[in-house]
Amino acid sequence: SAVISQKPSRDICQRGTSLTIQCQVDSQVTMMFWYRQQPGQSLTLIATANQGSEATYESGFVIDKFPISRPNLTFSTLTVSNMSPEDSSIYLCSFRGTSGRFRETQYFGPGTRLLVL
Amino acid sequence: AQKITQTQPGMFVQEKEAVTLDCTYDTSDPSYGLFWYKQPSSGEMIFLIYQGSYDQQNATEGRYSLNFQKARKSANLVISASQLGDSAMYFCAMRERRSGTSYGKLTFGQGTILTVHP
Numbered sequence: 001s002a003v004i005s006q007k008p009s010r011d012i013c014q015r016g017t018s019l020t021i022q023c024q025v026d027s028q029v030t031m032m033f034w035y036r037q038q039p040g041q042s043l044t045l046i047a048t049a050n051q052g053s054e055a056t057y058e059s060g061f062v063i064d065k066f067p068i069s070r071p072n073l074t075f076s077t078l079t080v081s082n083m084s085p086e087d088s089s090i091y092l093c094s095f096r097g098t099s100g101r102f103r104e105t106q107y108f109g110p111g112t113r114l115l116v117l
Numbered sequence: 118a119q120k121i122t123q124t125q126p127g128m129f130v131q132e133k134e135a136v137t138l139d140c141t142y143d144t145s146d147p148s149y150g151l152f153w154y155k156q157p158s159s160g161e162m163i164f165l166i167y168q169g170s171y172d173q174q175n176a177t178e179g180r181y182s183l184n185f186q187k188a189r190k191s192a193n194l195v196i197s198a199s200q201l202g203d204s205a206m207y208f209c210a211m212r213e214r215r216s217g218t219s220y221g222k223l224t225f226g227q228g229t230i231l232t233v234h235p
Binding site for chain 2: 035058090105107
């Protein structure tokens, strides 16, 4: 299976600022996904990022707040803009397996723990 | 209605014993996949096991097995020979084919915290 990494692993930010989270996969994947996990909660999909097209956002998430880039098949970024304490969460990128027995599986990066003061 | 229901907020098990974590799901999509993930305190989501709706046999991966009962819409995770390192949050999730362009969208349950006692 592919290896997926995220940077930064954690950060503490001031309200009103923005943070860009990077996600790198060591093989080419068609679709990448960004999830949010608020404290004590389950995971919720923010958006789907395809290379060469605009991201598709889920209900309740908008591009102005969570702009996403997908410049190639191995990399994506999620920006959390104009942050407030309610944005304090773990943000995780995800991708589907690409071949063989891993094709139906879905993997997650190690996550970015964000605390907004 | 909840698509994924995990009714056990917390479970306790003695080391080396088996434990079953419950998961029921709700979908009218004939094609779907069911997943279990482990989330330790570090926050990473570790993929454990996958079951496709058309798979005839229950999935197994090492000490993990998925007790898939399609008619009852349940997908319980069985961990055999529990280890101290199994203590973590466990999430059940479902992916439906009809989610279309978001066919990678997982819907998660609320999770079960498993504590393994020595």
